[in-house]
Amino acid sequence: MTTLGKIFGPGTRHAVPLIVFLLIGFAAPLLAVIGFSFIPARTFELWQSWSLDNYIEIFNSTSYLSFLWSLGLAAITVLILAIICYPIAYGLARVFGKYSTLVTLLFTIPLFVSENVRLYGWVLFFIKNGVLLGTLKAWFGIEPDSWLFTSGIIVFGMVYVYLPFMLFPMTLGVSMVPDQTRDAAFDLGATRWQVFKEVELPLSMPGIMIGFLLSFVLAVGAIAEAKVLGGQQIIPISHDIEIAFTYAQNWPLGAALAVLLMLVVGTLVLFVLRRFDLDAILGRR
């Protein structure tokens, strides 16, 4: 312990358990996936001749459609979330005062119920003879078509599930705007819109960007929304990966798809995170 203490400072020493754990539990599995993506299709043994066949198969298949669906749906979800969440984030940071802890808590609780259970609640709401259509039928005698099993409902489900992941980073961002700067802009004659565009938005950008990144990345990997609400009308990329691993029993192909998804997500995360000082975002409390 003492020799270790001489070589490493206290910061490094405290980081060791976590780093070691992430090496075994995060880096190694990802390397395993990369390894599996190069072995022949439908085999399960890692140490054999490696080739690029799985990737070639993907580029000759229709998997790119799943990729496009996932990216497109995630992008729409993030944009809708930004509009829904900004007023609430603003409220949490500046309006609600002593109630903001309670409001935060209200948005936190659903996070702890597994997402397919909550999505199932929406199925009961939208299904034929369910809460919405049953009420319409009983009270007004109208019977519109169920909204379930469309691409719209998948976006709806994703907006619902990932809302807190946009809201919380955004709130941290909005609370980083100092009152003095805002007041100064008003004193200098700026309009409400100018203050928003020139002061509040740029200064809260770090938090907003992290919210965008987090909800986008999670939405790209989303699978439950399309399965539970979408009735498998649309197959997102994670579903393709799951099919390769389960029904098709083709682990190498699934691994190759996962590697491509990891490349998209990883590039995006590294690109955005590199630009921010996390101390400034998290420490400002």
Added chain:
Amino acid sequence: MDGLTPRWRTSLIWAWTAVIVVFMYLPGLCLLLASLTSSRYFVFPINKWGVAWWEKTFSSLEIHQLFKTSITIALCVTVIAVVIALFGALAFARYDWKGRSIYQKIVLLPIFFPQSVLGLALLLWFNALGLTMSWQTAVFAHLVWIIPVCTLVISIQVYSFDPALEEAAFDLGATRWQVFKEVTLPVLFPGIFSGALFAFLLSWGNFPLSLYTTGADTTIPEYLYAKMVAGYTPGVPVLGTVSTVGAAALLLIGYGLILILRRRRASAPSDT
């Protein structure tokens, strides 16, 4: 936007937030309604109310076993996660060291990663190691995602921690262990407590990681998913309601405890 007086804007923000809160809880309400029927199929408006499905669900031995598995996993995850995350958070926010900025980003990576893919990656990895999937491998899988979350939660408390307190204790002749036990731990306790609460609840509700890594053991979210796919049974809304209400109760109690703790500290400042 200029036309709105601040008062109007405030009310609009409150109203909008209220709408979204209702939106967040609407599916939970639907589950509750669906669980309170005594008919086999869900038809709304409900004509036969009843708690028969609640009794049936709670007397089922299978469900007891599911609860046991889920709680065992969640408790193991909580204990291990809090210990590793506490040290991880001190490195994240308390100490200044050379690799810190990179370290902070590495810690975030598993959070910014699709969980279903992470679950499959772990399945491949365990398989390559020759491990059999069981609740123990699920504990490990949950930890990969929960330790970073827990580290972040505790870090937020560590940021507001004044290192001078530790130094003062050292000056008064305390050993490293005494300082940790008597100063660091008590001061950071609210953060550690919230971290533990997060760890337990996130493990309890996790589905994508459990799906691939529990093997023959089954957790409650997995069971619910299997039932949902296989066709409707009112047992699903019952268990769904229980997990929603349970999470809410645990969180509110935890929040209440932290409030009490803070008030006690504020009223006795000379104690530390």
